[in-house]
Amino acid sequence: MHRFFVPVLIAFCALPLFGQNLLNNPGFENSSSWLKPAYWAGKFSIVKPGLTGKSCGELKAAREGKAFYGRCYQLARIDSPWGRRFSYSMKARGSGELYLGCLEYTKDSQDKIVSKLIYSAPLVLKKEEWQEIKMNIQSTEPTLIRFAPLIEVRGENAAAYLDEGSLVYSPAPGAAMSVSPAHLVAEDGKPLPEVAFRLTENGKPVPDAALKAFLGGKLQDSATDRDGRFVVRPGDKDSELLVSAVKYGVAADVFIDRLSPAAWNRTDGLARKIKLEKPVSILYLGDSLSDFERGRNYADKVNFWLNRYHPGKAAFRNAGVGGDYITRVRQRMIQGGAYRQEQYDRLLETPYDYIFIFLGHNDTRCLSTKNYEVPQVTPEEQKTAYREVIGHLRKHSKARIVLVSPTSSNFEVCKQSADKQKALDKVHALFGQPAMLEAFDAVLRQLAEEENLDYLDVYAPMKNEAEKAALFSPSDGVHLTEAGNRFLTDLFLEYLASPK
Known part of the structure; x- marks a missing residue:
């Protein structure tokens, strides 16, 4: 087993698939998803x-x-x-x-x-x-x-x-808009590079196309140049750039993450250590910590830094699904018919170099009806499901598989959320119990040892971080803030910079 314990690093302060039905329960087979608030008639x-x-x-x-x-x-x-x-x-x-x-x-x-x-x-x-x-x-x-x-x-x-x-x-047939870079990380006080949006139709550039652009806090009219491009340099206060070709029904956006000089130097130093002798492709399998904040989460930031010193050499697919746990990953990957099955469409057709499996936050949630003592996925179920997923990945991919520990959630906030539901006498789940997370992590370590897989520990660094509360959403204690995504980015870059 290649085990990577990453030392504590102090943190400083996605698109719809064409043809995919975005409605939940579109066939009205049950009462889930469709809501009728009491303040509406009917x-x-x-x-x-x-x-x-x-x-x-x-x-x-x-x-x-x-x-x-x-x-x-x-x-x-x-x-x-x-x-x-x-x-x-x-x-x-x-x-x-x-x-x-x-x-x-x-x-x-x-x-x-x-x-x-x-x-x-x-x-x-x-x-x-x-x-x-x-x-x-x-x-x-x-x-x-x-x-x-x-x-x-x-x-x-x-x-x-x-x-x-x-x-x-439902864009116009063949229409697409891309943006480069897809996510921009910048050092405070330094000039930002240009961002290029490009409109194509059936792969060919669309010149002189009318655009709506939200830049500098204002919505303005613009147009593509003769090469189908619209190039802009972000302003000092821009945090997001939005451009739409309304006629074609397509748009692109880019988030801008600004780092303090100290944070920039630290992460930049990690990125400099990574040597890519050939193009690298990464697949992320995860839950809402991978699925949320697409366009600006840790997967996007890792991709930015990999391409900073190796332009055009790094690519990734984020197949994270909010609410996921390992048994549902197994169902979607091997059996089919799972929630958001389309997220795994043609999943392993790309020859990936790395596959990160980053779960545990939903696997370890415990229902109030079971006195918070039984996790969603028991250790035995976890072992079985992981082995089946690992076996399937090995059969269909030559990628290096990396088991990533769960994060160390902010349990105080998790418990406060559960206590509020308990006071209302509602059935609810409790997330982030340290004992449950550590039991899940222990199984991961064992699996990594037995299956000769890499293991990336993000639990201990987050647990020991002095500013831990800043890494997690103050509303639930589980999901990551911008600082949390930056923290994870450094841990993944540290792993990728480690000699194999």
Whole structure:
């Protein structure tokens, strides 16, 4: 086993897949995902039969003031929605008028989150005949945070039966926008390099195309040059650049991470030690710590630093899925039919050099119904599932497999979150128990030894970090802050710089 214990390093202060249905529970097979808040009129339920499946959704109108309506929505997870075009559709029958729409969440001048309802044209429902209703969703609101697809039926005694929902990324055929660098890390006080956006159609540059660009805190009109490029140098206060070719339904953004001189010198020193004799490709398998903050998380930062001294030689795929644990990774990789199965589409067709497996945060969560004593994945289940995943990876890839320990969560915050749910008498999970995380880590160490795999310890460095609380979200104690992602970046770079 090649074991890498990384010393404590002090931390200083993604895109939708084409054709992938971004709705959760689009066939209304159960009541999950579709929400009907009490402050909206109407009633939502699941009834049988459906158009194609065993069931469908039923949305009934009710009176509110002088209006009769029923409305439901869902918080579909959509990475980087700004400027991109999405096609939203639904099959429906019933009575009354049906509207599709979305809740657009933005920030006002006081940085408060506000929402706005946007609707499609109405569809007059037919009692027995299923019809399709469609709309496009595309927003270039500068402060867009996210949007949530909704359904609304209107009319006295109106009722809509719903099935085969779809929300897909829908750019013009062959259109794509790229940006280089994809993530920019800069030293405070130093000039920033240029960032180049490029619009193509079927692989060919699109010249003189109209663009919407959010730069320097302002939305402005611009256009591509004759090579299909739009080049800009970020300003001193820019933290993100956004560019959209609205007509083509595509957009690209780049996050800018600014480091203090001390932090820059430390991470830059690690990057300088890494020698890439040939191009390197990395696959990350993980949970929400890999899946969240795409475009600016540790995987993006590692890629920036690898390419800083080896331009164009490093590439990666982040196949992290929020909520994942090793048994679900096994299902998605080997058996199929798992939650967000599409994240593993053609997973091992690329000849990777490294595959990092970074899990443990959901595997070790414990339910209140079991007195917080039984983890989601028991040690025996962990051993079995990891061995099967490792065997599958070895069969289909020659990559070096690296087992990464879980982080050392901020358990005080995790417990506070659980205590709030306990006070409300709700079934809930407790994350981040040190004993559970350390038991999971012990199994990883054993597996690395027995399977002759590399092991990367991020648990101990985070546990011993003097400013540990700054590494984790103050709201849940598990997810990483910008400082936490920087901290992890240094640990991964330290590993990649180590002699093999």
